[in-house]
Amino acid sequence: MLLEVKHMTGKKKGFHLQDIHFSLEEGYxxxxxxxxxxxxxxLFRYIMEQKSQYDGEILLDGKNIQTxxxxxxxxxxxxxxxRIFFENYTIAGNAELLGIFYQLWDxxxxxxxxxxxxLKLGMKLGRLSRGxxxxxxxxxxxxxxxxxxxxxEPTAGMDPxxxxxxxxxxxxxxxxxxxxxxxxxxxxxxIEEKMDIKxxxxxxxxxxxxxxxQ
Numbered sequence: 001m002l003l004e005v006k007h008m009t010g011k012k013k014g015f016h017l018q019d020i021h022f023s024l025e026e027g028y029x030x031x032x033x034x035x036x037x038x039x040x041x042x043l044f045r046y047i048m049e050q051k052s053q054y055d056g057e058i059l060l061d062g063k064n065i066q067t068x069x070x071x072x073x074x075x076x077x078x079x080x081x082x083r084i085f086f087e088n089y090t091i092a093g094n095a096e097l098l099g100i101f102y103q104l105w106d107x108x109x110x111x112x113x114x115x116x117x118x119l120k121l122g123m124k125l126g127r128l129s130r131g132x133x134x135x136x137x138x139x140x141x142x143x144x145x146x147x148x149x150x151x152x153e154p155t156a157g158m159d160p161x162x163x164x165x166x167x168x169x170x171x172x173x174x175x176x177x178x179x180x181x182x183x184x185x186x187x188x189x190x191i192e193e194k195m196d197i198k199x200x201x202x203x204x205x206x207x208x209x210x211x212x213x214q
Contacts, residue, residue, distance in 0.1 A: 002026045002180055003060055003148055008046065015042040016204045017054070024197070029170060031195035032184045037115075038170030038201040040184040041082075044150050048078055060148065074103050079134065080152035087126035090193030091136055092126055095143070101143045106129040110143035113169075117162075130157050132151065138166070149173065151183035155190065167194055 001023050008020040010117055015040050024030055032040050046052045050069060056066045065072040085094050091114060099105040112119060117135040118129075129137060134154055141149055155163050185191055191198050200208040 001059075001062065003082060004045075004058070005072045006057040006059070008043075008054050008056035010046065010052070010056075010193040011209065012042055012045065012052070015039060017042055017046065018204045020056070020206050022199070022209050023207060024180050024182070026180055027125065027174050028180045028196045029174060029194065030199060031178065031191045032182065032199045032201060033186065033188065033191045034201035037203075038202055039204040041065075041080075041152055042204075043201070044078070044152055045082075047150065048076070060204070074144070075147040077144050077146035077149045079137040079141050079154050081130075081133075082152070083137065084200070085125055086126065090122050090124050091119060092121035095140065096123075096137075098140075099143065104145035106145060109137050109145075112169050113139035113142055117165075119151075130164075131159065135156065135162070137211075138169065142148045142169070147179050149179065149181040149183075151181065153186065155183075155185060 003024040005020050005022050009018055010016065012178065015037065020039075020043065024050075034040055047058055047065065048052055052066075060068075060075055061074045063071065089097065095110055099107060099110070111121065116138060118138075119132060119135055123132070125133070125136070133162070138154070155166060158166065173179055173181060181210060197209070197211055199206060
């Protein structure tokens, strides 16, 4: 099993999660929807943050992500407006400074994706639009060669042309069956038509989790 979230319960900055429990195998695209404040972003925070306080357990490849944090972080590609980069550095500069922290970093793949997405390595990160920034983050995450991708509202504000390209890229990531993608979305059409597994969160609870064809 790639990811197991076991009865996670906790509070954080006014948000809370209550008994979140699910598992995800390799090769799937899981879409999570829900109203603002439902707990979607909080779920990602608990997975990513070093000192998250919660009851329950999160396992990645069968290992606890807190007690095996360095290994876990090498296996997770995170795309979110909350992710911190060096704003005064270029796209290339960020890759040079941060790519060294990932054991499987693929600089060639990063540069290929940056070009494919219509960006330039010399563009300064602080001057990118939201859409350009998401494109950069997708390229950065893919270059890490992770097992699990966490994408928080990646298509919000994305132009329709690139949205199609985005889902093509996601399907390519899943083709070898070695990784999975969890993404949140407010776009119901995406959840209904693009996801292998659909989940709904409400008031900190996971109230629905089922395969798309059910």
